[in-house]
Amino acid sequence: MNFMSIKDASKKRPTIRDVAKVADVSVATVSRFLNGKTQKMSDQTAERIRVAIKKMNYVPNSAAREMARNSSRIIAVLAANIADYFSVEIYRGISSRVEEAGYISVLLNSGSSLTHERQLLHSINQHGFDGLVFQPLTSDTEQVAGELTRDFPVVVVDRDLPRSTWPKVVTDNYEAARSTTEYFADQGFQRVVVLTSTIELASTRIQRFQGISQAASTIETIEIDENNFQPDAVYGALKKALSRPGKCLLFALKERWLLEFLPRLMKEHVIDEARTAVTGFADTALIGSICPYAKVVSQNPFLMGQRAGEILLQMLKGKKNIPEESVIKAQFKH
Missing domain, CATH: 1.10.260.40 (lambda repressor-like DNA-binding domains)
Structure with missing residues (x-):
């Protein structure tokens, strides 16, 4: 043959x-x-x-x-870290909109590394993407603008870049964190243990921490360096903070950290419903399965992604007067 x-x-x-x-x-x-x-x-x-x-x-x-x-019909989506369910849901929302319009979306992952984010932005500058939806790791507008030099449609999602010309889709982080903290303070949980990635790196975390600070009497903060994550050391600090006398609220600024530490805290009886309230920004049902009395704040990242995709499509069509900011309100489930 x-x-x-x-x-x-x-x-x-x-x-x-x-x-x-x-x-x-x-x-x-x-x-x-x-x-x-x-x-x-x-x-x-x-x-x-x-x-x-x-x-x-x-x-x-x-x-x-x-x-x-002069069009590739391909959209780049640069996520902060796809280890987080939130980032994946944003991508799903974006894809659901742009694919309806005949575009293909490509997911790129910074992996919580500023160095890798810069490398990916350089690559995006060199390739023929029609547009970008970007979840940056930093709130430094000048730094991001210096790296992303290509002139094409860009939508920022889940971050506030001050003085940026790019439209953004965000959550009402400050108000959601403030009102949630106030709810628990009214129930006697005046002391708050905040579990978070490095606060100063992201506008979302800064706004959430400011909201908590506005409503809490006492705050103890445990910050995690995602590029040098040491689970045992973090757990030790968390256990020590939660074991102090009196009622306290465990407030995680990211769902990933509740998923990481709640099971062990429950298993070792470090927390219980009478002494410790549990909350955080979370968008899956997993937290309730681990800790039945937890009450979380949901942001609806899929809807945020859809909105970002819609705005990008409008920009690709040459539409003017795009809103500078679109706010998708978070919901406190209590």
């Missing part, structure tokens, strides 16, 4: 010229059809081209089409 080589097979692949010949039209007419420019084309001509394409199993050269219309 003789098999065609890859080289031979490529010679047999139909071209746009072959389609034009079978449909009895010009190559330019087939090109217009492939790019959706059929307004001035008769129904009979369009049908002949459609039949020829189907008959010959013709697959358009996507790279050539991208060059012709």
Whole structure:
């Protein structure tokens, strides 16, 4: 049995010229059809081209089409850390919107590393993405703008970049944290143990901490360096803080840390419902399964992603007067 080589097979692949010949039209007419420019084309001509394409199993050269219309139809989504359910849900929301409009979304992961984020931004500058939805690790606008030098549509999600010209989709972090802390303070949980990644690196954490500070009498903060995470050391500090006399509220600024430490705290009876209230920003049902009396703040990251995708599509269409900020309100489930 003789098999065609890859080289031979490529010679047999139909071209746009072959389609034009079978449909009895010009190559330019087939090109217009492939790019959706059929307004001035008769129904009979369009049908002949459609039949020829189907008959010959013709697959358009996507790279050539991208060059012709100066568009890749690919959207980059740069997430802070896909180890967090929140970031993954944002991506799902974005994809649900842009794919409806014929775009493909590509997920890139900074992995909580500023160095890796800079590398990815450099790569985005060099490649032909049509737009970017960005969940930055830092709130330093000048630093981000210095790295992202390409002039194309950008939407920032889950971060506040002061003086940035890019539209943003955020949660009402300050108010959600303040009102939640106040709810527990009214029940006698005046002392708060805040469990968080490094606060100063992200606007979301800064705003949440400010909200807690506004309503709490006493705050003890346990900050985690995600690039040098030492679980036993963090657990030791957390256990010590939660074991002090009197009622206290454990407030995690990220769901990941509740998932990391709650099971062990429950197992070793470090916390109980009478002495310790548990809350945090969380968007899955897992926290309630681990700690039935926990009451969490849900941000709806899928909806945030959808909104970011919608704004990016509007920008790609050239729409003006895009809102500078879109706020998706968090919900305290109590």
